[in-house]
Amino acid sequence: MILSRIKLCNFRNHTATSIELGNGINAFLGANGQGKTNILEAVSYLSLTKSFYASGDAEVIGIGGEGFDLEGTLLSDAGVQHQVRVTCTRVPQEKKVLINGTPPERFAAVIGRFPVVVLSPENGSITFGAPGERRKFLDLTLSQVSSAYLEDILEYRKALRQRNRILSDNRTRGALPPGVIEPWTESLVAYGSRIAHRRAQFIAEFRSHILSAYRSIMPEEESPDIGYLCGFETGDGEDVRGYAAGLSAGLESRHSEERRRGMTLAGPHRDDLRLTINGMDVQRFASQGQHKTLLVAMKIAEYSYMRGMLDETPMFLLDDAFSELDTGRVHRILEFAGGLGQVMITTTEGTVFGRSVTWGNHNRRFSVEHGTCRQEA
Numbered sequence: 298m299i300l301s302r303i304k305l306c307n308f309r310n311h312t313a314t315s316i317e318l319g320n321g322i323n324a325f326l327g328a329n330g331q332g333k334t335n336i337l338e339a340v341s342y343l344s345l346t347k348s349f350y351a352s353g354d355a356e357v358i359g360i361g362g363e364g365f366d367l368e369g370t371l372l373s374d375a376g377v378q379h380q381v382r383v384t385c386t387r388v389p390q391e392k393k394v395l396i397n398g399t400p401p402e403r404f405a406a407v408i409g410r411f412p413v414v415v416l417s418p419e420n421g422s423i424t425f426g427a428p429g430e431r432r433k434f435l436d437l438t439l440s441q442v443s444s445a446y447l448e449d450i451l452e453y454r455k456a457l458r459q460r461n462r463i464l465s466d467n468r469t470r471g472a473l474p475p476g477v478i479e480p481w482t483e484s485l486v487a488y489g490s491r492i493a494h495r496r497a498q499f500i501a502e503f504r505s506h507i508l509s510a511y512r513s514i515m516p517e518e519e520s521p522d523i524g525y526l527c528g529f530e531t532g533d534g535e536d537v538r539g540y541a542a543g544l545s546a547g548l549e550s551r552h553s554e555e556r557r558r559g560m561t562l563a564g565p566h567r568d569d570l571r572l573t574i575n576g577m578d579v580q581r582f583a584s585q586g587q588h589k590t591l592l593v594a595m596k597i598a599e600y601s602y603m604r605g606m607l608d609e610t611p612m613f614l615l616d617d618a619f620s621e622l623d624t625g626r627v628h629r630i631l632e633f634a635g636g637l638g639q640v641m642i643t644t645t646e647g648t649v650f651g652r653s654v655t656w657g658n659h660n661r662r663f664s665v666e667h668g669t670c671r672q673e674a
Contacts, residue, residue, distance in 0.1 A: 298371060298372070298373060298374065298411055298412060298609045298610055298611065298612055298638070298639070299318075299320050299371065299372045299612075299638070299639050300318055300340060300343070300369055300370070300371050300612060300639060301317065301318060301370045301371070301372055302315070302316065302317055302318065302369065302370040303315075303316050303318065303336070303339060303340065303343070303367070303368070303369045303370075304316075304366075304367065304368040304369075305335070305336070305339050305365075305367055306365060306366040306367070307358060307359035307362035307363075307364065307365045307366065308335060308338075308339055308357055308358075308359060308365040308366075308367060309332060309335035309338070309357050309359060309668070310331075310332050310335065310359065310360075310667070310668035311332055311335055311336075311339075311359070311668045311669075311670075312359060312668060314332075314336075314668065314669060314670050316336065316663065316670050316672075317672070318639070318641075318661065319639075319657075319658060319659050319660055319661035320638075320639055320659055321635070321639065321640065321659040321660040321661075322631075322634060322635065322640045322641075322642060322654055322660040322661075323639070323640065323641045323642070323660070323661050323662075323663065324642045324643075324644065324647070324650065324654070324660075324661070324662045324663065325337075325641070325642065325643045325644075325663050325665050325670070326643075326644060326645070326646075326647045326662065326663065326664055326665065326673075327645065327664060327665035327666050328645060328666075329645060331665045331666050331667060331668070332665050332666075332667070332668045332669075332670070333616075333643035333644075333665045334350060334417070334616050334617070334643055335357075335668075336641070336643075336665070336670065337349075337415070337417075337614045337616050337641055337643060338350050338351070338357065339367050339369075340369070340413065340612065340614060340641065341413065341415060341614070342367050342383045343367060343369040343371070343381045343383060343411060344407075344411040344412065344413040344612070345407070345408060345413065345437075346383065346392070346394055346404040346407050346408075349415045349417055349419065349614075350417065350419060354385045354390075354392055355385075355387060355390065357385075358385065358387055362387075363386060363387050363388070364384060364385050364386035364387055365384065365385050366382070366383075366384045367382065367383045367384070368380070368381070368382045369381045369382075371411055373609060374608065374609050374610055375608075379396060379397055379411070380395075380396070380397050380398070381394070381395070381396055381411065382394070382395040383395075392404075394407060396410075405447055405448075405451060408440050408441060408444075408447055409440065409441040409442065409443075409444060409447070409607070411609075411612075412441050412442075412603055412607055412609050412610075412611035412612070413441075413611055413612045413613075413614060414596055414599050414600045414603065414611050414612070414613050414614065415596075415614045415616070416592070416593065416596040416613075416614065416615050416616065416618050417614075417616035417617065417618075418616065418617055418620075420434075420592060420596070421588065421589075421592060423592060423595065424572055424579055424580070424583070424588045424591050424592050424595075425579075425580055425583075425588055428567070428568065428569035428570075431568075431569060431570040432565075432566070432568055432569075434570075434595070434599075435496055435499065435568070435570070436450055438499070438599050438602070438603065439495060439496070439499055441603060441607075441611075442602075442603055442606040442607055443495070446492070446495055449488045449491050449492050449495075450488075450492060452484065452488045453484075453485065453488035453489055453492055453564075453565070453566075455484075456481050456484035456485045456488060457485060457561055457564065457566055459481045460478060460481040460482065460485055460561050461559070461560050461561055463477055463478050463481065464478070464555055464556060464558075464559045464560055464561065465559040465560070467556055467559065468556065468557070468558070468559030469559075473556065482548060485544075485548070485561065485564060486541050486544050486545050486548070487541070489540075489544050489564045489565050490537050490538075490540035490541035490543075490544050491537055491540075492565045493527050493528070493529070493531070493540050493544070493565045493568065494536070494537045494540045496525060496527075496565065496568065497525050497527065497531075500523055500524065500525040500570070502602070503523065503598060503602055504522065504523055506598035506599075506601045506602050507521055507522075507523055507594055507595060507598040508520065508521060508522075509598070509601070510593075510594040510595070510597035510598040510601065511590070511591065511594035513594075513597070513629060513633050514590060514593060514594065514597075514626050514629045514630055514633070515590055515594075515626070519574055519575060519587070520574070520575055521572070521573065521574050521591055521594060522572075522573045522574075522576075523570055523571070523572055523573075524570065524571040524573075525568070525570065525571075526568060526569040526570065526571055527540075527565070527568060528563060528564055528565050528566065528567030528568045528569075529543050529544050529546075529547035529563040529564060529567075530543045530546065530547060531543040544563060544564060547562075547563030547564075548561075548562075548563050548564075550563075551563055572591065574587055574591065579591060585621055586621060586622070586623075589620075589621045589622060590622070590626065593618065593622075593626075593630060597630075597633065600613055600637065604638075610637075610638035610639075611638070612638065612639050612640075612641065613634065613637055613638070613639070613640045613641070614640075614641050615634070615640065615641065615642045615643070616643050617643055617644065617645075618630070618642065618644075619644060619646075619649050624649075627649050628651065628653050631649075631650060631653035631654060632653060635653070635654065635660075647662070656673075
C-alpha cells in the first residue's frame with residue numbers, strides 16, 4: 298500500500314497542506330511543535346478513521362476552525378487506486394468517511410483495508426504501562442488482519458458493557474431478576490473464548506517475529522520473549538471449546554464476588570502479555586534503552602507479521618522513533634526500513650540519516666515549519 302498524495306485542511310496547525318510522497322522513506326524534519334506528527338496523524342485517520350495520538354476528533358480541528366478535511370490517494374499492491382476522504386465538524390459533532398466517493402457501511406469496515414503500523418512515543422506504555430495498553434496492541438494488530446476478530450471484539454465489548462451495567466445495578470439496588478444476566482453471559486463466553494484463543498495463536502506465531510526484529514537492531518547476547526497471560530483458566534483443551542469451558546467456569550466461580558463488586562471479573566478484558574529479555578521481566582528490570590529497543594522490535598515484528606498475513610504491504614509510521622537510541626541502533630533501523638515498503642519518519646535531527654538513506658524521487662525529505670510542509674532538494 299502506497300500513499301502517493303495527502304491533503305490536510307484545518308487539521309491541527311495545518312491550514313492547507315498538500316504533500317506528494319515517495320514510495321520509500323519519507324522524512325519530515327523540523328523543530329518540535331511545527332506539525333510533523335500531525336501529518337502522520339492524518340495518515341492514521343485515512344487508515345484507521347482515528348488518530349493514534351488524540352483522544353477525540355475535536356482535538357485535531359484547527360484552532361478557530363469548524364472542522365477538518367483530509368484527502369488521500371492510496372495505491373494498492375495490485376495497482377488499484379483509492380481516494381479516501383475523512384471530514385469532521387465541530388457543530389454538529391460528526392465524522393464522515395468516503396472511499397472512492399462512497400461511505401463504508403460503518404467505520405470498522407475500513408480497518409485493515411489500508412493497513413498501517415505506527416510507532417510513536419505514546420506506544421511506550423506497551424512495554425512499561427498497564428495491561429490495557431498491551432491489549433490495545435493485540436487488538437489493533439489482529440483487527441487489521443482479521444475482520445472476524447474485529448467483529449468478535451466489538452460484540453464482546455457490547456456484551457461486557459451490558460453485563461457490567463446489570464451487575465452495577467444489582468450492586469446498587471440489591472436485586473437481580475432471574476434470566477436478566479444469562480444472555481449476556483452466554484455472549485461474553487461465545488465471543489470471549491474466540492478472542493482469547495486467537496490471541497494465544499497470535500502470540501505463538503509472533504514470537505519468532507520479535508526475536509528476528511530484535512536481533513536486527515541489537516547484538517545476539519540479548520534475547521526477548523513474549524508470553525500470553527489469559528484472563529481466565531483455559532480448561533482442558535487447546536481449542537475454542539476449552540477456552541469457552543474455562544471462561545464459563547471462571548465466571549461461575551466469581552459469581553458472588555461479581556455481584557458484590559458490580560463488574561465482570563473473568564474474560565479477555567483482563568488479559569496481559571509477559572515481556573522478557575534474557576528471561577528477566579521487562580517491566581521490573583529493563584533499562585530505558587532496552588524498553589525502547591524492545592518497543593521498536595515489537596513494531597517491526599508487527600509490520601513483518603501483518604505483511605505476511607495480508608495481501609497488502611502496510612505503511613510504516615515512525616514518530617520520533619530515534620530518541621534514546623544510540624547511533625548504531627538508529628542506522629540498523631534505517632537499513633531495515635530501507636527494505637520495507639513506504640515508511641514515514643518524523644525527527645528533529647536530519648543528521649540521524651547520515652549515509653543510510655539516498656534522497657531523490659523514491660526517498661523524499663520534507664521540511665515542516667509552522668504548519669507548512671516543503672519538499673527539500
